[in-house]
Amino acid sequence: MIDSSASDRYRQGMATRRAVLGDSHVNRAQSATTEFDQPFQDLITEAAWGHVWSRPALTKRERSIVTIALLAALGQDEEVAMHVRATANTGATPEDIREALLHVAIYAGVPAANHAIKIAKRVFAEMDAATPKGE
Known part of the structure; x- marks a missing residue:
């Protein structure tokens, strides 16, 4: 409140x-x-x-993409996961996040992007599993 x-x-x-x-x-x-x-x-x-x-x-979608890239570059795993989950509300797509993480690989390092990709894949799989079939 x-x-x-x-x-x-x-x-x-x-x-x-x-x-x-x-x-x-x-x-x-x-x-x-x-x-x-x-x-x-x-x-x-x-x-x-x-x-x-x-x-x-910027739109919430654009801010979401930027935020995930920054958090991935900084190695903020819990925050990356939280903001990937938030894409359900911001309109950022898995493709948007993939593209952002490719930028992370080039500008912040492959290990940071690789780890964030693993987190994003896990979170997207959890979100897909939680979505009732037929939606």
């Missing part, structure tokens, strides 16, 4: 965060938040989601 004293940037950030990651993910993150990490959660909601992800110059 958003506190009534929350800034407009925070409110926009929470709406964007939910649109990209889904309510289930955000609800889990919020329920796991403690007094220790509350300031961090507020920061990422306002800055990452309210300021950067909410800007109109």
